[in-house]
Amino acid sequence: MIRTNLCDILDIEYPVISGGMVWCSGWKLASAVSNEGGLGLIGAGSMSPEVLQEHIRKTRAATSKPFGVNLPLMSRDADNNINIIEQERVPVVFTSAGNPSKYTQRLKAQGIRVIHVIANEKFAVKAQEAGVDAVVAEGFEAGGHNGKEETTTLVLVKQIADKVSVPVIAAGGIASGEQIAAMLCLGAAGVQIGTLFALSEESSAHINFKNAAFAAMEGDTKLFFRKLSPTRLLKGGFFSMVEEAENRGATAEELLEIIGIGRSKLGIFDGDLQNGELEIGQAVSMIRKLKSVKTIFEELKAGFDLAKTRL
Numbered sequence: 001m002i003r004t005n006l007c008d009i010l011d012i013e014y015p016v017i018s019g020g021m022v023w024c025s026g027w028k029l030a031s032a033v034s035n036e037g038g039l040g041l042i043g044a045g046s047m048s049p050e051v052l053q054e055h056i057r058k059t060r061a062a063t064s065k066p067f068g069v070n071l072p073l074m075s076r077d078a079d080n081n082i083n084i085i086e087q088e089r090v091p092v093v094f095t096s097a098g099n100p101s102k103y104t105q106r107l108k109a110q111g112i113r114v115i116h117v118i119a120n121e122k123f124a125v126k127a128q129e130a131g132v133d134a135v136v137a138e139g140f141e142a143g144g145h146n147g148k149e150e151t152t153t154l155v156l157v158k159q160i161a162d163k164v165s166v167p168v169i170a171a172g173g174i175a176s177g178e179q180i181a182a183m184l185c186l187g188a189a190g191v192q193i194g195t196l197f198a199l200s201e202e203s204s205a206h207i208n209f210k211n212a213a214f215a216a217m218e219g220d221t222k223l224f225f226r227k228l229s230p231t232r233l234l235k236g237g238f239f240s241m242v243e244e245a246e247n248r249g250a251t252a253e254e255l256l257e258i259i260g261i262g263r264s265k266l267g268i269f270d271g272d273l274q275n276g277e278l279e280i281g282q283a284v285s286m287i288r289k290l291k292s293v294k295t296i297f298e299e300l301k302a303g304f305d306l307a308k309t310r311l
């Protein structure tokens, strides 16, 4: 795989980042990805400040390479988690789901690299104006929360790469080396991968969740909650419940009630396929078995080399 300017900015070998993912991205996954030469992110969205501190320290003990923290800006503990990130001198922060001007300058003043996740052109420009070091352009195929515009990765990455001068990291639907090469062809300086790493050995997701994902076919994920925050879900009990509610025209308030609290933990971490929320991306149908992060990197590199010969 080739080096890009993103590798210099983040001090990494390969331009591959494991996205921060609630209930999946703890110290084990983050350190494994960093040890393979990518950038591993700890997903702070499901962590209290105490838990985040523990994961940062364990990541540091397990790798001497750079790593980062993903901080969803609207998460309950965002303000306290920022304090932990500063205290622990985390080298890189990926912010998402919120206003990029909120913390960017504060973190940058301490020498922390800041990268913001966007799903449309307006927010890419806003993030650049806020002073970020790069943006993640995340398209419609992605697992987890999604943009309201529903722009696909293929369209979004090209559009954003043409629009902003900071490096663009492509995300959404990428689960092979060939797809990484395709994104670099569009002008991306790297990729952020979620679904593939969520289903790795080192992910802290429950084995029931991983096995349900390995059995999923093309078309088995769907975007729901367009009236709230669009979220891509895997077929299961909760999927059917939400589908039925949306088909009968449930209001945003009714949908909020259906979600309740703790649904994603129940599905992803506790492995309750009936009642839990199962967040995963369209690329799930390309991933058929449990693999270590080391094997995943070997395959990504081989796929990238194959794409180069095709070009």
Ligand SMILES: Cc1cc2nc3c(=O)[nH]c(=O)nc-3n(C[C@H](O)[C@H](O)[C@H](O)COP(=O)(O)O)c2cc1C
Residues within 6 Å of the ligand: 018, 019, 020, 021, 022, 024, 043, 045, 046, 070, 072, 095, 096, 097, 117, 138, 141, 142, 143, 144, 145, 171, 172, 173, 174, 192, 193, 194, 195, 196, 198, 268, 279, 280, 281, 282, 283
């Ligand atoms: C289970 C799961 C949980 C996620 N949680 C978060 C999160 O907490 N914060 C965030 O910014 N993105 C989150 N994402 C999005 C990923 O970080 C990443 O951008 C996305 O998965 C990329 O698309 P892909 O799944 O097609 O690889 C999540 C994705 C998944 C699959």
